[in-house]
Amino acid sequence: MSDIFAANIEKTKINIRNILDNVYKIMQNFGKLYVITNDEKKKNLIT
Numbered sequence: 001m002s003d004i005f006a007a008n009i010e011k012t013k014i015n016i017r018n019i020l021d022n023v024y025k026i027m028q029n030f031g032k033l034y035v036i037t038n039d040e041k042k043k044n045l046i047t
Helices: 003-036 039-046
Strands: none
Touching: none
């Protein structure tokens, strides 16, 4: 495996890990955001 190919794989793994971390943080804070959202926006969000 070439060094460039291996570096690209590592970069991709890091990017995926960062994306998953951000999705996890969004999911953790969704409840807090949902509570302060008005009813009309809640309805639009769910449907």
